[in-house]
Amino acid sequence: MDDESAPQKGTVTQRAIERIKAMIGEGRLEPGQRLPTERDLAARLGISRSSMREAIRALTVMGVLEARHGSGIYVTRLEAGDLLETFGVVADLSRGPQLVELLEIRRVLESTATALAAARITADQLAEVEKHLTAMNATDDPEEILAHDLAFHREIAAAAGNETMAAILEGLSSRTFRARVWRGYQEEGAFARTRREHAAIHRALAARDPEAARAAAAAHVGEVEEWLRAQLGP
Amino acid sequence: MDDESAPQKGTVTQRAIERIKAMIGEGRLEPGQRLPTERDLAARLGISRSSMREAIRALTVMGVLEARHGSGIYVTRLEAGDLLETFGVVADLSRGPQLVELLEIRRVLESTATALAAARITADQLAEVEKHLTAMNATDDPEEILAHDLAFHREIAAAAGNETMAAILEGLSSRTFRARVWRGYQEEGAFARTRREHAAIHRALAARDPEAARAAAAAHVGEVEEWLRAQLGP
DNA sequence: CCAGCAGGGTGGTCAGACCACTATGGGTCA
DNA sequence: TGACCCATAGTGGTCTGACCACCCTGCTGG
Structure with a gap:
């Protein structure tokens, strides 16, 4: 007993x-x-x-x-992936101002992860990132674009070498979360800008330039963040 | 039906x-x-x-x-607090390298939150932070010190204005998590250094200097992070 | 008018039965 | 001899119905 x-x-x-x-x-x-x-x-x-x-x-x-x-x-x-699976629920159920807060967190973590990746990424991983970048630019199907977009950032997060951070970012980019925010964002013809930003991130990674990578990633997420903030304001 | x-x-x-x-x-x-x-x-x-x-x-x-x-x-x-309560479980069950990863995340978020707080903190909130700072320096009871330490950072996170970020930091600083890591850290006579670092953070907040606040917070968490990394290395 | 109490409704717990699936071992067939 | 198949025991998954502990409301009696 x-x-x-x-x-x-x-x-x-x-x-x-x-x-x-x-x-x-x-x-x-x-x-x-x-x-x-x-x-x-x-x-x-x-x-x-x-x-x-x-x-x-x-x-x-x-x-x-x-x-x-x-x-x-x-x-x-x-491991991080097991324990943080529920984190995606937060993103799925958040609305209004809370979505902006989540994007702010994502901006901070994503820029850090991208900077780390710039210093540590291997040639193979960089090739994988590039693959998703070109695939993303080669199609017009929103579903496919979203999938490659997610994979693009996932690959970078993995290259950063912090599995826990990657797991959190995965939750912050969960399919339903992105779909909800990006639906409106991309409707405003933001595709071109998104492509430019992704290209800038890739360039910084290829140049192994952490500072440039950090800035590019922060700007990338920040664009969406600002757009969403404006949507909620008036 | x-x-x-x-x-x-x-x-x-x-x-x-x-x-x-x-x-x-x-x-x-x-x-x-x-x-x-x-x-x-x-x-x-x-x-x-x-x-x-x-x-x-x-x-x-x-x-x-x-x-x-x-x-x-x-x-x-x-709200963030409701949905992220389970986040503390991750910190409680993580061991070894995963603890370092969590501290790395905390360093990134805590430094950002402290920087934001420097720009937004009110006089009342600053007074509250100062209260915990002096209380922390006025006692030798480790339990009490830990409690005021937690409150010190919690107050700052709240002043940053991002409730979601505050909730995550709360999870990353959960009582059992801190207790496990700090037990060994403080045994090495790190009290003095901790006090100096906290004072630096408070000074930056009082001066409304975001950059100084960011640096002070990053250094503060980074100290613990490096110590833990060294513990696991050899 | 108000305090106190009794009842009905709710979540919390228990017990026992049966179903769906997995894994293991022995038997069969080539 | 070897590989394959299948009966079977053991596991999680589901259902039923009963009772308990607690909250809330409305009634009652002062």
Whole structure:
């Protein structure tokens, strides 16, 4: 037995969440490791299976656990990508002024990531970036443009060498978020400007010039930011 | 009825999560509004109450919904603080190199926030910052110092005027995160240096000098970052 | 008029059953 | 001998119905 004195604070499910989180924090549960079955865990903590399932569901959406039907429950690798998946929800549900705040954050992080990438990017990665740049300019299908645009920035973020930052930027550029903002932005014929800005970013990367890269990226995001700010103002 | 053709993709609970999220995204559910009862929602989507409860639990940990025992289920205000509460989990469960990445992100955001604060901070807010600064220097209790340290930076982040950024920084400075890193850092007699750095930040804020504020904040976080990097290296 | 209380409605928890899927092992067939 | 197939046990996924703990409202009695 290990039920101890049960402080009785909060709901039963909440306590179960904390206990499992603590087990992982203390290293008693390693990344990738398989947990006991739902039934075992429930019995071990002295709660019903329903409550335990809710706790597991909560940890699942946090990106801490992963349930595989028929196989078992596993601790994720606990890498940035796993833990920050929910970050995209913020972008999807934000509206009005909050969208501007998110773009401001993206401007800061994206410019930093691009500057880092300028100093660290490899020839292969640069070629990949270039591929998306040309592909983006070769089509008129908005869907395809958006896809290559996302990949363009994703590749750069990856080259920056900070996986956590890349994961956050991924969330800040989630498909639905971009689609909502860019729909209006691109309708105003901003394609040409976007292409110029992307070209400037690529040029700075190719020249291995961090300062130029930072400025180009900041300007790129800043353009959208200003446009959105103007949309909300009047 | 509104069960439609049910594409049957993913688990029942997952679909319920998406449906409710979509309702909010489309504006059919306003912030603060009360939802139907669990039993009603379950019947409406044609699933059991257990599955519906798991969906609600998932949306609860995401900070989208809030369940009040005996009263009902409500949509949160959907502000940054609500949605980014889980962000602290990342900091709590990260280890090794990932901690350095998080500090790098904090350095970027904290320096930006401090620079913004230098340009926008009010006299009242500045007085509050100063209060925590002196309180921090007046005690030797590590717990108390940590508390005032957190409040010091929180006040500055609030003065920057970007609530979303403040919420992220809050997560990156969560109590357990700071405690883990600072325990070792402060043991090496870094108190004096920390005080000097905090004083520099306050001076830049009082002088309304964004560039100095940015530099001071970056140096402040950078010190810890470098120390941690060195800890992990050899 | 107001304080106190009782009831109905709500989320929280529990128990047990069955379904859907995965993995493993042994048996079969080439 | 080897590879393939399939029965089977064990796992997460779902459903049902019951009861408990708590909040809120409206009624009642002073």
